[in-house]
Amino acid sequence: MKKENLSFTKEEFLAIYREMLLLRRFEENAGQLYGMGLIGGFCHLYIGQEAVAVGIKRAIKNTDTIITSYRDHGLMLSAGGCPKSIMAELLGKSTGCSKGKGGSMHMFDLEKGFYGGHGIVGAQVSLGTGLAFAHKYKDTDNISVTLYGDGASHQGQVYESFNIAKLWGLPVLYIIENNEYAMGTSVERASSTKELYKRGESFGITGKQVDGMNFFAVYEAVKEAADFIRKNSTPFLLEMKTYRYRGHSMSDPAKYRAKEEVEEYKAHHDPLTSLKEFFAQNQVVSEEELKAIEVEVKEIVKESAEFAQTSPEPDEEELYTNVYKD
Numbered sequence: 001m002k003k004e005n006l007s008f009t010k011e012e013f014l015a016i017y018r019e020m021l022l023l024r025r026f027e028e029n030a031g032q033l034y035g036m037g038l039i040g041g042f043c044h045l046y047i048g049q050e051a052v053a054v055g056i057k058r059a060i061k062n063t064d065t066i067i068t069s070y071r072d073h074g075l076m077l078s079a080g081g082c083p084k085s086i087m088a089e090l091l092g093k094s095t096g097c098s099k100g101k102g103g104s105m106h107m108f109d110l111e112k113g114f115y116g117g118h119g120i121v122g123a124q125v126s127l128g129t130g131l132a133f134a135h136k137y138k139d140t141d142n143i144s145v146t147l148y149g150d151g152a153s154h155q156g157q158v159y160e161s162f163n164i165a166k167l168w169g170l171p172v173l174y175i176i177e178n179n180e181y182a183m184g185t186s187v188e189r190a191s192s193t194k195e196l197y198k199r200g201e202s203f204g205i206t207g208k209q210v211d212g213m214n215f216f217a218v219y220e221a222v223k224e225a226a227d228f229i230r231k232n233s234t235p236f237l238l239e240m241k242t243y244r245y246r247g248h249s250m251s252d253p254a255k256y257r258a259k260e261e262v263e264e265y266k267a268h269h270d271p272l273t274s275l276k277e278f279f280a281q282n283q284v285v286s287e288e289e290l291k292a293i294e295v296e297v298k299e300i301v302k303e304s305a306e307f308a309q310t311s312p313e314p315d316e317e318e319l320y321t322n323v324y325k326d
């Protein structure tokens with residue numbers, strides 16, 4: 001284990017664990033509520049990918065922006081979004097972060113710099129590049145963290161965005177969450193080249209592959225990339241090698257992959273287990289402290305679910321509000 005990993009304070013270690021556990025337990029609960037028929041439409045869970053979201057948020061500044069795909073609950077939570085309003089959004093309630101009108105795929109919290117939640121595969125890459133343009137145009141040193149999947153990495157607009165980002169020196173950190181599958185299609189089957197971090201090379205964009213199942217690896221890579229982008233005003237690309245434990249969405253039985261493959265990730269690469277192992281090896285936090293966090297997180301998730309279930313539906317009058325910008 002690298003020495004730098006020990007540079008966090010005890011409070012920070014506990015906060016990292018709390019954040020990652022919240023994502024895990026929140027998503028498990030969302031899955032249950034979906035099973036009970038309380039969540040309509042699509043619901044793409046983030047379980048397995050927690051180290052990516054939490055590692056990114058810890059490594060960037062609060063004024064930086066984040067934009068992602070429909071697999072957005074985890075990133076919204078790690079960005080500091082309120083668990084109650086996220087759960088209420090999932091249940092389509094008026095107290096939801098998008099007033100119950102966006103649902104699972106369209107979470108937003110502009111105060112926290114979280115720009116959504118986008119359902120069109122790859123579309124957020126162009127929008128994230130636009131956010132980077134805004135950061136530069138307004139003369140800030142903020143960066144735009146723009147996430148997309150392995151499947152989205154084959155989209156044409158990703159490359160149009162790469163070109164303009166490099167040409168105009170835009171401060172954008174492109175992050176591919178390579179979770180091995182795009183719906184039912186594996187990277188192995190769909191991708192002409194497997195090293196997705198090299199995809200920016202012909203545009204002059206440097207890329208790096210990262211162990212996305214390890215919080216410290218994500219944190220260090222994002223920190224380094226963000227510093228580089230701020231210093232040089234230029235895009236950078238990170239490929240996070242990660243894995244989703246659940247199906248593409250709640251309606252996917254995931255028959256295209258072997259159960260043993262999923263079990264292998266859970267047993268040997270789980271981001272929460274490896275973090276706990278690190279804590280035990282280095283004796284930085286105690287078992288009791290972790291247990292207390294587990295109780296705390298359970299309570300937050302329970303309260304969120306109760307809040308969501310007892311909140312009212314949006315009013316009919318809301319049907320036409322927030323549709324167009326005045």
Ligand SMILES: Cc1ncc(C[n+]2csc(CCOP(=O)(O)OP(=O)(O)O)c2C)c(N)n1
Nearest residue numbers: 071119120121149150151152179181182183
């Ligand atoms: C332009 C477009 N094409 C197809 C779809 C249907 N679709 C939804 S998700 C998805 C797979 C994307 O996979 P990936 O980018 O790897 O993200 P992940 O779901 O693994 O997070 C597809 C093809 C869509 N929403 N938009």
Ligand SMILES: [Mg+2]
Nearest residue numbers: 149150181182
């Ligand atoms: Mg994928």
